[in-house]
Amino acid sequence: DTGVSQDPRHKITKRGQNVTFRCDPISEHNRLYWYRQTLGQGPEFLTYFQNEAQLEKSRLLSDRFSAERPKGSFSTLEIQRTEQGDSAMYLCASSLGGGVYEQYFGPGTRLTVT
Amino acid sequence: DAKTTQPTSMDCAEGRAANLPCNHSTISGNEYVYWYRQIHSQGPQYIIHGLKNNETNEMASLIITEDRKSSTLILPHATLRDTAVYYCIVGQNNAGNMLTFGGGTRLMVKP
16 A cells, blocks of 8 residues: 555553654655544644645644654654643645645544543 | 535435535635545545536546535445545645645435
C-alpha cells in the first residue's frame, strides 16, 4: 500500500506525559498537513509543511504542540504535557503540489489521555 | 474561506442516485468547491473538486450552479460502502490549502 501511513494507530497515555506521532506521506508528495478531529466534528487544521519548511503553524492549539519534518519526508507531531482535552484523532494528509492540491489522508492516530 | 451549509443527514436506497446538496452563498471568485468523505474509523477521502464547470470522475459528479452559490454531489448508483460523512469545503486551490471542514452530511445507504 503506497498511501499515507501513521504510527501508532492508537495511543493511550496518562495526563502529563509527552506523546509523539509519526506520519509517512505518499513518497512523491512534498506537502504534508496535520489535522485534529474530535468526536462528532470535522477535522481541524493544525499545521502544514512544504518539503521540510513549516509554512503555517499559527493554528497549532498551544505551545505544547509542535511538529517537524526534518528531511522533507516523514513528519512527527509531538504533544507535551498531555491533557484530557487532547484526546482526539490526529490525522495526517499529503498532497503532490505543482498545481495538484487534493489531500490524501492517513488512517489517523487515536489518542486517549487518561 | 467561505462557509458551507449541508443537511445533517440523508438516506438513500442502495442502487439509487444519492444527491448531496451544499450551499456556499459567500463563495468568492477564486474559491473552489471540494468534496471529501469519511467512512467510519478512516481518514477523509478526496472525491472531487470544481471551480465553475460541472465535473465528473469515477467516483461522482459535481454540479455547480451558475451563480456558484450552491452545488450538488451526485453518487450515481449508491452502494452500502458509500455510507459515510460527506464534507463540502470551499477554499482556494493553492499551496498550503488548509481544508476547513464543517459538520458534513451523514449519508446512510440502505438496502
